[in-house]
Amino acid sequence: MNIVILGATGGIGSCLAENLSSNNNLFIGSRDLNKVNSLIEKINTSSDLNISGTKLDASKFDSVKDFLDSANNYLGSIDCIINCVGSLLLKPAHTTLEEELDQVYRTNVFSAFGVIKFGFKYLRKNGGSIICFSSAASMVGLKNHEAIASAKAAISSLVLSASSTYSRYNIRINAIAPGLVETPLTESITNNKMSLDYSKNLHGLNRIGKPDNFVPMVTSLIDPKSDWITGQTIAIDGGLSNVK
Numbered sequence: 001m002n003i004v005i006l007g008a009t010g011g012i013g014s015c016l017a018e019n020l021s022s023n024n025n026l027f028i029g030s031r032d033l034n035k036v037n038s039l040i041e042k043i044n045t046s047s048d049l050n051i052s053g054t055k056l057d058a059s060k061f062d063s064v065k066d067f068l069d070s071a072n073n074y075l076g077s078i079d080c081i082i083n084c085v086g087s088l089l090l091k092p093a094h095t096t097l098e099e100e101l102d103q104v105y106r107t108n109v110f111s112a113f114g115v116i117k118f119g120f121k122y123l124r125k126n127g128g129s130i131i132c133f134s135s136a137a138s139m140v141g142l143k144n145h146e147a148i149a150s151a152k153a154a155i156s157s158l159v160l161s162a163s164s165t166y167s168r169y170n171i172r173i174n175a176i177a178p179g180l181v182e183t184p185l186t187e188s189i190t191n192n193k194m195s196l197d198y199s200k201n202l203h204g205l206n207r208i209g210k211p212d213n214f215v216p217m218v219t220s221l222i223d224p225k226s227d228w229i230t231g232q233t234i235a236i237d238g239g240l241s242n243v244k
Contacts, residue, residue: 001025001222002075004068006058006115007084009035011183012133015211016082016218018043021051027071028053030085050075058085059106064114068122078122080129080222085111088185093146101147108151109158116162116173127170129222132159134177136237142202152177156233163231172230174221179237181209204239 001024007013008028017028021043030036033055043051052074056067072078087107089100112132119130135152137145156175163173180199182190189195190208200206217236220226235241 001079002077003027003080003082003222004071004075004078004119005029005082005084006056006064006067006111007086008053009039010084010086010185012178012181012211012214013082013084014039016084016215017051019212019215020219021049023049025050025075026053027051027074029056029058029067029071031055031057058083058111058114059103061110061114061117064111065118068115068118072122077126078119078128079126080131081115081119081123082131082218082222083112083115084133086133086135086185087148089147090144091147092144096147104147104151105154108148109154112155112158116158116166120166120169120171123166123171124169127227128172130162130171130173131218131221132173132175134159134175134233136177136179136235136241139177139235139241159233160231167230170227172221172227174230175233176214176217177233177235177237177241178214179203179209179235179240181211181213183211202240203237204243207238209236209238 003020003024003026005013005017005028007030008017009030036053040051040053054070057063087104089104132155134156137149138153159173159175189199
């Protein structure tokens with residue numbers, strides 16, 4: 001299978017790239033070309049399949065378009081696109097700057113929208129799968145999450161509508177909604193014992209997630225046998241959204 005991963009050098013993205021590379025051809029990208037090349041080199045030492053990638057700014061439509069064009073040129077075709085691009089801003093609404101809100105929406109919502117907008121032409125002939133990342137924070141009220149929760153909720157709504165629009169092309173579009181996961185993006189929380197303990201208590205299982213927790217669901221969603229699953233936001237969140 002030919003898989004494209006945006007945000008591939010982050011905690012979840014790199015974990016997915018390493019795991020999926022054993023049975024699939026990959027084209028990966030992120031803002032940092034050095035990190036892209038380092039990940040490619042790491043994977044190439046343990047995989048005989050094709051992998052390449054390039055730099056992209058997923059918050060900009062032109063960059064997403066060029067990236068997907070490059071992915072298709074390299075792979076020959078695209079079966080699946082996984083958008084792991086995301087950000088984290090924890091501030092109450094009254095202290096959030098307009099520029100900060102704009103960046104949160106561009107990083108999260110614009111990237112997901114761009115993947116669907118420009119990925120369509122490569123999936124329309126044979127169908128395929130698009131996976132985006134929402135957040136359990138969009139499903140439950142959490143203090144100081146106004147910007148990121150609303151952006152992630154927009155992704156879930158986008159997935160729901162787009163899955164209807166493109167169903168006739170056999171393009172399946174789903175989202176995964178994590179709880180707090182131990183990644184470089186969340187180090188400001190996980191490296192602070194008080195914040196980490198508080199966050200653990202919000203999750204029904206009383207622990208935060210690991211990037212490996214998402215491999216089984218992603219692997220299942222891209223499996224052709226899962227071709228009856230679309231329009232879903234699936235919580236993988238240790239119970240954050242519904243277990244108290």
